[in-house]
Amino acid sequence: xxILISTGDITTNTADAIVNAASSSLLGGxxxxxxxxxxxxxxxxxxxRELRAGTYAQGLPTGDAVATPGFDLPxxxxxxxxxxxxxxxxxxxxxxxxxxxxxxxxxEELGAQTVAFPAISAGIYGWDPAVxxxxxxxxxxxxxxxxxxxxEFVLFDGRTEQIFQTAWQxxxxxxxxxxx
Ligand code: APR
Numbered sequence: 001x002x003i004l005i006s007t008g009d010i011t012t013n014t015a016d017a018i019v020n021a022a023s024s025s026l027l028g029g030x031x032x033x034x035x036x037x038x039x040x041x042x043x044x045x046x047x048x049r050e051l052r053a054g055t056y057a058q059g060l061p062t063g064d065a066v067a068t069p070g071f072d073l074p075x076x077x078x079x080x081x082x083x084x085x086x087x088x089x090x091x092x093x094x095x096x097x098x099x100x101x102x103x104x105x106x107x108e109e110l111g112a113q114t115v116a117f118p119a120i121s122a123g124i125y126g127w128d129p130a131v132x133x134x135x136x137x138x139x140x141x142x143x144x145x146x147x148x149x150x151x152e153f154v155l156f157d158g159r160t161e162q163i164f165q166t167a168w169q170x171x172x173x174x175x176x177x178x179x180x
Pocket of ligand 1: 022024034122124
């Protein structure tokens with residue numbers, strides 16, 4: 001699987017599916033969630049309300065993922081996942097890894113070939129971006145993809161992109177040393 005790291009606004013990304021750092025309510029919020037809802041238009045909120053009326057009456061659990069269409073977005077799908085909230089004491093790395101893994105499970109179910117991720121939990125939810133980079137990159141790298149052939153990490157600012165680039169170089173160096 002190809003892994004790309006870039007700076008940009010994920011709402012303009014043309015991947016088959018973009019991932020949203022959603023809240024458990026699925027009803028929108030600030031950060032990337034708010035930007036995705038604004039760009040996708042009201043259809044997205046309606047689809048999320050339908051999910052809340054059905055399977056996710058209690059909200060989407062932290063670490064889980066679910067898809068809706070992308071509506072007015074260039075991306076065909078939005079895969080909503082709920083990152084752990086460090087500010088509320090959710091600091092278990094397994095929960096954050098689960099977000100990346102479950103989002104890819106859903107992407108596979110959709111038959112998506114290209115997926116774009118933001119830095120889940122690295123904003124309002126207060127995780128250190130370097131930890132998010134390490135967990136996100138490792139989890140995606142190790143995912144046994146069949147349909148997904150390219151994953152792009154779309155970071156909102158150059159500083160976060162640099163953190164992801166450094167983490168990726170570190171992982172590649174470590175992998176090279178293991179192979180040698
Ligand atoms: N494109 C890409 N990345 C973005 C964008 C965008 N348009 N807007 C913000 N980001 C970045 C932030 O800079 C941060 O690095 O996404 C990362 C995740 O930050 P948040 O959006 O705050 O997500 P998170 O920390 O997971 O908090 C989720 O915030 O908005 C609420 O409803 C959401 O309750 C949930 C919580």
